[in-house]
Amino acid sequence: MPLCPDCTSERTVKNGHIHTGKQRYLCRTCGRQFVENPTNKTIDTPTRELIDRLLLERLSMAGIARVVQVSEQWLQDYVTCKAAQTPTQATVRPKKKGRLTVQCDELWSFVDHKGNKQWVWLALDADTREIIGAHVGDRSAQSAQRLWDVLPTVYRQCAVIYTDDWEAYQQVLPRKRHRVVSKSSGKTSYIERFNNTLRQRVSRFVRRSLAFSKSLRNHIGLLWNFIHHYNASLPL
Template structure:
């Protein structure tokens, strides 16, 4: 059996401390007895499904036997590629939109971020979402980002939060209470989101460390829920 000659460099080590080797003939760098493994497509698809469940990143890494660093990098790439707009089909009926906000943390518990969501009360699909402070600017961004058909003729039902009253058109804005049931669908979605995605759970250590990943995984869940709705 032919053996490849290599030089051993005592100072050349990878981040785990393992020794790195260099081939004298071709200059290829490698490790002896590497433990890295290739993540196949079925495993990647299963991880994508697990991201839609209430499991921490560390829990997914343990269950799937992948490194947390690889998983973090994978989530970062997925968040960057996830569309942050909903695909809304044309509507020819009276439109009613339910709006609500839910809070969560990003990076640390002193950085509270609010998710602003708008839902079509008839189809139950999320038609728009924003993440940021709970102020007038975000309420206005939510309104301006709604699909044109909703801005033109939809009735919007919200709670009594002042930002809605100052930013939404008065003629089509309805301030309602929880007891009225006219925001029940969006409140149900918020509850489902908290139950299914650990980073949105209150009083949890599983909150997002990156705002971009936070927004990307929110939209990933929205696209999943919209696609799961009956036609």
């Protein structure tokens, strides 16, 4: 058996294989896992671009790692970096003051375990279908306020906002422009459809998912990554 590269202990044993099939070893002294004669693999630009596209589909991290033949640890580091660099503010087309219609809804999700609920608050322009604001937090009025605060100014000044009867909205939104409606009214159908699209396209938002987020920062970053892609793909 090879010596441990950290502590040079001889107490090493075979411990499965890495994604390339190469033998992996475990040091019983210090716990280090390693391979003999490791080679650093440079991930080229086409592979990174393919990963970016796969992150927009309903694939787990392990699935993406298998498809593109990279290590799960490298992929996790790449996603963490990408999530940290993704802007958390919607980019929308300029709007003039006038009649604007917004639909709002909340989507349940979780991070690490189902007891750690993270509600995704979303606002959508009913005319252009753009997502104009989002916030991840609890289901309180404070989170509703955070969603309201991130909306572009023109919407906060002019828009009529349609929501369900969740009381947090009623504590935050302007009464004269807030409309409480039922799902059967169709007045929130576009944002409900987006919620379904999000669950179908990003595996960590699937209700019964094994591909859940372990990091809140990554959960938020990949949500915004999808929102930016979604807005950019809408017809002009």
